[in-house]
Amino acid sequence: MFELWAEKYRPKKLDEIIGQKDTIKRLKAFVSKGSIPNMLFAGMQGTGKTSTALCLVNELFGNRDNFVELNASDSRGIDTVRGEIKDFARTRPMGKASFKIILLDEADALTKDAQQALRRTMENYSETCRFILDCNYSSKLIEPIQSRCVIFRFKPLTREDTKKYLEKIEEGEKLKIKEDAVEAIFRECGGDLRRATNILQACASVDKEISEDIVLEVIGKAKSKDIEELLKLAIEGKFLDSRKKLYNLMIEQGISPDDLLKQVYSRIFELEIDDNEKLRIIKLLADYEFRIVEGSNPLIQVEAFLASLGG
Ligand SMILES: Nc1ncnc2c1ncn2[C@@H]1O[C@H](COP(=O)(O)OP(=O)(O)OP(=O)(O)O)[C@@H](O)[C@H]1O
Ligand SMILES: [Mg+2]
Incomplete structure (x- = not known):
């Protein structure tokens, strides 16, 4: 873990x-x-x-x-x-x-x-x-x-404060964060330090020396293969495995739970699953997306989404 x-x-x-x-x-x-x-x-x-x-x-x-x-x-x-x-x-x-x-x-x-x-x-x-x-x-x-x-x-943290926080982790984890990487992280997280930290952690699993390129790669889209695997596990009722996969995706690729639902949506018609199954997933997606927008905890909602895929 x-x-x-x-x-x-x-x-x-x-x-x-x-x-x-x-x-x-x-x-x-x-x-x-x-x-x-x-x-x-x-x-x-x-x-x-x-x-x-x-x-x-x-x-x-x-x-x-x-x-x-x-x-x-x-x-x-x-x-x-x-x-x-x-x-x-x-x-x-x-x-x-x-x-x-x-x-x-x-x-x-x-x-x-x-x-x-x-x-x-x-x-x-x-x-x-x-x-x-x-x-x-x-x-x-x-x-x-x-x-x-x-x-x-x-208040959202300023650029300076975000930098200060990232430097604390840089020291603690023996990383080297380049100035342009700090900039890229700040642009993406907009003063949300949890998001900044998650992005940094995802970057560090790629390389201890963190450049702007790595940041951009990390905040890019999760690969469709991973999304497909996540859904398959959930549909087969292997909830705990799919949950583990979900946490890996969040950490290795730095995607947030609500981004994840959007990515499932954008990939769904390319996936090799039954058409009826696709429709069922879309309906579920709509429910859980709505709850997140209404302010429910995104991680709990995404986990509940995965659990409900299993039937
Ligand atoms: N002002 C801050 N100073 C230091 N660290 C912070 C600060 N804000 C956030 N963090 C970092 O981000 C993480 C999440 O922060 P926290 O849980 O306090 O946010 P929150 O405002 O309660 O967010 P939410 O609205 O999502 O509950 C913390 O564990 C810490 O690592
Ligand atoms: Mg809180």
């Missing part, structure tokens, strides 16, 4: 978060008081929202005893998530802590009804529980939730 560099190089302390200067300064003030309000972290993907929340918990508590991370678009369904929130929120904090922290990723994926329920939970447990809601768009959250939270906006 490979290790994702985006995880390996995830910051451990607030001081290691790159960019987001104002946000970090304000958060440190809360840490020194030992208390936080309910918070909304809003911003584009890969800008440090989840990382910052995890660092904050570390600096406040020193451990994860009074912390839980949940994903609002989790495939287990919102009822489970809601149940887990209540179960966690209603028991007293452990040790010396005076409150618990719930990090809810992709909070903007919640339906309006679910948001109303969340709002009531926030009110009922305000004594013992603080929420950190991560989202891409704060405007998708109902007003009563927004007004209960202090909002922090996470």
Whole structure:
């Protein structure tokens, strides 16, 4: 099993978060008081929202005893998530802590009804529980939730900051990244450091000395042979093998889960599979593509797509 560099190089302390200067300064003030309000972290993907929340918990508590991370678009369904929130929120904090922290990723994926329920939970447990809601768009959250939270906006990382981050990995992995390669990565990722890291990791599996050419090769299209193999495994019901293949494609070729669906679509009529099977795949593609556009977690959706191909 490979290790994702985006995880390996995830910051451990607030001081290691790159960019987001104002946000970090304000958060440190809360840490020194030992208390936080309910918070909304809003911003584009890969800008440090989840990382910052995890660092904050570390600096406040020193451990994860009074912390839980949940994903609002989790495939287990919102009822489970809601149940887990209540179960966690209603028991007293452990040790010396005076409150618990719930990090809810992709909070903007919640339906309006679910948001109303969340709002009531926030009110009922305000004594013992603080929420950190991560989202891409704060405007998708109902007003009563927004007004209960202090909002922090996470900005796309600048070219300089992206470079700084890539250099940290360059040192850690003993790579040599050329200046034009940094440029090409920044053009492609537009301030999303997770994407930048995934591209870099894919490049490093080609060569430790990374040039613009390698970057361009990596962000190019996945070869149709790989896509075909991925689909075949899934159709034959070998879900775990197809999942492994999916992860390989993401790492070796640096393609994101949503790109992958588009590539399946563009190749489908060249593949050597039954016409009825093609139609079935297109229908499934349409469903899963729609859910991703609506804001569901792309990786979970692509895995669910592969699972459903198996019948
Ligand atoms: N500001 C940052 N400073 C340092 N590393 C960062 C920063 N932003 C992102 N990263 C890197 O990118 C990875 C993903 O970041 P993170 O999970 O914090 O993003 P996010 O904003 O929560 O994205 P999403 O909206 O997709 O959940 C991290 O593990 C880290 O390696
Ligand atoms: Mg996140």
